[in-house]
Every structure is written in C-alpha cells, then in structure tokens.
Amino acid sequence: MLIQYKTRRRIKSIAIYLVLVIVVIIAIFPFYWLVSMSLKTRADTFMMPPKWIFHPTFSNYWEVFSHTTKGSFSEFYKNSVVIGFSTMLVALIIGVPAGYSLARLKLPGKKDLSFLVLTMRMAPPIGVIIPLFLMMQRFGLIDTYPGLILIYLTFNLPFVVWMMRGFFKEIPIELEEAAMLDGCSRLGAFRFILPLVSPGLMATAIMCLIFTWNEFFYALIMTGKNTKTAPVAITSFMRHMGIEWGHMTAAGFSIVIPVIVFTLLVQKNLVRGLTMGAVKK
C-alpha cells in the first residue's frame, strides 16, 4: 500500500518534470534557432534537412557590424542605445518625484489622478500616434531624437510614476517621520528614503529601457534615416538584401541579448512591472 503510494508519487513527479522540460524546450527553441542561424554560413542556412551540427562562424556579425558609415546597422543600433537611455533618464527624473508625491504627499484628487496614470498606460498606440504625428510634423520633430523620446514618454512616464508610487508606499512611513523630526525638510526626507527604494528604482529603470528598446510601432512611423532604431532597421534588411537570414538573425540576436541579460537582473520584479503592480512576488 505504502509502496504503491510512493511509486505513484514518483511517476507523477517524473511526469511533471517531463511536461515542464517539453514546455521549456518549446519556449526557448526559437531563441536557440536565432542563435544557431546567426552562426551559420550562408550555405548552411539553406540546408535541408537543417544542419544541427555545424562549424560556427562569426562572419555574419562581422558583416553586420563592421560598417560604421551612415545608414549601416551599427548606426541604427547606436540610435537605439541613445534613445533607450535618454527616455529612461527623462522618465525617471520627471516620474520619480511624482510617484513620491502620489504615495506620500497632500494632493487634491490624488486617487483619481493615480487612476488616470494607470489608464494612460493602456491607451492604444494607433490612437496616440496620429494626433502626435501631426503635431510633431508641424514642429519639425519627425525623425529627431526629442520627438521619439517624447512619444516614448507616453507609456514610460505612467509606468515610472505608477511603479515608484508602489515602491515608495512599501517603505515604512515612520522612517521619514523620524528624519523629519530630526530636522529634515520634506524634500530632505525624500532624499533620505531614496536609497531605500533603489532596488525598485533599478527594476523600474531597466524595464523602461527594455520597453523602449523593443518598441517597434512608434519607431516605424516616427523615424527616418537619422533616428531609425535597430528593430526598424532590421526590417529593411528583409527587403534590400533579399533574405539574408544569417545577417538578419545576427542583427536580431544583437537586439535580443542585452534584454535577456537585463531581464535576469530584474527577474524578481518583472511580473510586478508587467502587471502594473497588481501581482507582486
């Protein structure tokens, strides 16, 4: 009886591991395929049946990144870096104090204001972009860094404000009260607790960076030869050079890999960020 129970348990746990391993293989297979395609020679990418074992080569990466002239992929990659970090910095500088204000300070209509921030994050890009495109066209902001950064604030700013509001709320209020009793002003108290939210701040910053880095729709419409970001540039690969799968996957991997590294840093807060604080782990 007991042995039977034990073997049943064992079978069950083996089945669970098996299912999970299959799930994980399905989940990461496209990533694996991206990496392996990027390391194949042109001839190997067209092999049928596909080559599972091959001599890896970095020539695709070399060919994609060796040109640094205007209109090359490295130029667009640089655009992505500049736009990603600028957007993140602007969103943090403006958004963090606002998050503190919503978490702690006296403000009329605070609840409704918070809710407005939350709903703004859900706005559909197609509704946002048409009026903004027309406005930016008038001010000559199409295909400029400031124009794209401003558009990226439409989703990053609500995100920062909302997330930081949540992180500030988790700090015990007594700490600030103590600091203020010791003669700190309110602003001083804000500066005093800022280090305490730094894990949350880091997570928020990195997620901002990821959202901006991966963004495609706005960039497709708003950028031209001066500010094209890497995700948009990679689609032009598709047309101009025929299907250079090796180049395309090498460029693709170079877009994906920093995100995966950053994600590992914020893994703990990722679900919280993607659910706007509704699910905390």
Place this chain on the structure above:
Amino acid sequence: MPKFSYSWEKKYLGFLLILPVLLIFVIIAIYPFLFSIYISLFDWWLIRPQKPFVGFENFVRFVTDQKTLRSLVNTLALAGTVVSAQFGIGLGIALALNYKLRFRGLFVSMLIVPMVMAPVIIGIIWKVMLNDVYGVLNYLLSFVWTPPTGGYQWLTNPRTALATVMIVDVWQWTPFMALILLAGLMSLSKEHSEAAKIDGASELQIFLHVTLPLLKPVILVGLLIRTIDVLKIFDKVYIMTQGGPGILTQTITFRGFMIAFRFLRVSYGAAIGLILNIIIIVVAQVFIKLLGREAFQ
C-alpha cells in the same frame, strides 16, 4: 525659517513634484486626445490641401467599410482565442511549477525568454522557422505528417494564416500567464486546502472550489492585461503577414496604420484609433469593476 518652509511644503510640495508630469501629460496625452476627436470629424487626407467637415462620417465608415470591419472581427477573434488558450495552458504550467520542484528557478528563467524578446525579432525568427522550403518547423512536422505539394505555407495559406499568428502570440505570452498564476498559487496559504482535505474533498474538488476562487483576482489581472495587449496587436502581423493573405490577418491597429500612414487618410485613421480606445476602455472598465480599483496598488 524651518516653520515657514514646513507649512509651505505641506501645502504645495505634493503639487509641485507632480506638476512636470501633468504638463507633459497635457502635451502628449490630453491635447492629442482632444485633437484626434477634432480631426476625426473632417475628411483630411495628408496629400490634399482641403479638409471638409464631415461630422460622424468616419465613424459610420468604420462599420460600413468591409475591410475595417474585417479587421475588427479578426482582432476580436484573436483576443478571444489567444487569451483563453494562454489562460488554459498557463494554468497547467503554473500548477506543474507549483509542485515541490528542483530547478524551479531555472525553469522560470527560461520561460521568461519569449516574453522579453522584441516582437519584431519574434516575427522574424518564426517567419524563418515557418518558411515553406527551408523552415525547420516544416522539416520537423514532415516526420509525422506528409506535407501537401508545395510544402506547408502557414502564413500565406488563407486557412492557416490567422491561426499561425495566434499560435505565435500564444507561444510568446503563455509564460506570462503561467508566471502570474504561479505567483498567485504560491501566495495562497495551505490552510484552506488542508481544511478541505480533512473534510474529505478530492484534489479536483479542492482545486475547483477552493484554489480557483482564491485565485480569482490574479486570474482577472492576467486576463485584463493580455486582452488589452492583444487588442492592440501590430508588430507580429506587420512582420509575418503584412495583414495578408488579402486582408485575412489585418488587425485594427494594422488597418489604422495602413489608412493613416499608407493611404494618408489621417481623419479616418483617427476615428479608428478612437474606436479602439473606446473598446479598450470598456473592456478595462468591466475587468476593473470585477476586480476593484484597489487591486492595482
């Protein structure tokens, strides 16, 4: 001096700190929203100098234009199918992950990969894998199923194109559903299920009558976020099918993009954007009513 600044701070600091955000919101959200209502009432094409006032004609056009209507149907079909599949499969994965497992952290880390990959890259790599001649998926499939003449053309066959887009989205976002459900499961205390066990409830009964009701808030959050995201879907469609074959995989956002930025009819595009906005607000309101505003704290 401290006293003065203290009272000053008490009154105005909260407003002062949030003021820059409010100003930016006015510029990038509130004014554009009103502006898009305004332009939707005209018939403005970017290539024409005159823009006659037409009232609600653009909104009427939305329901009479077969192509736009089709994009609405496609989008709703996508949302319904994709989100239910993600919920069903995600719940299964979450339950499996909730067992006493070694390597749970490793499993979770790997499941995160699809959801942080840029949608553009996902579109590209799936397109590569689905290629009818050189695609690895068709090669793997050929072991269990003889391909039709000309190979499987998943993305260009009218019967499979939309389903293929669905599968790719299910692949990308099921882990998200699994992870938030797992977070929900792990936060449940064992008390309730153990009490039910003592009362003689079976494992299935406990799951249906104890665990699921307790998970309701987390489930609703997952469904809300996924539904709204799928209603806005664009990137994968743009990369993998360009809305084709014909208009069979066009979504609302794709259709709005074509109308506003390919045919340059910005007024009609703005009307489409507003209608999608309304759909999303309605969906969000329904979910938030069920959840209570406090859920997002």
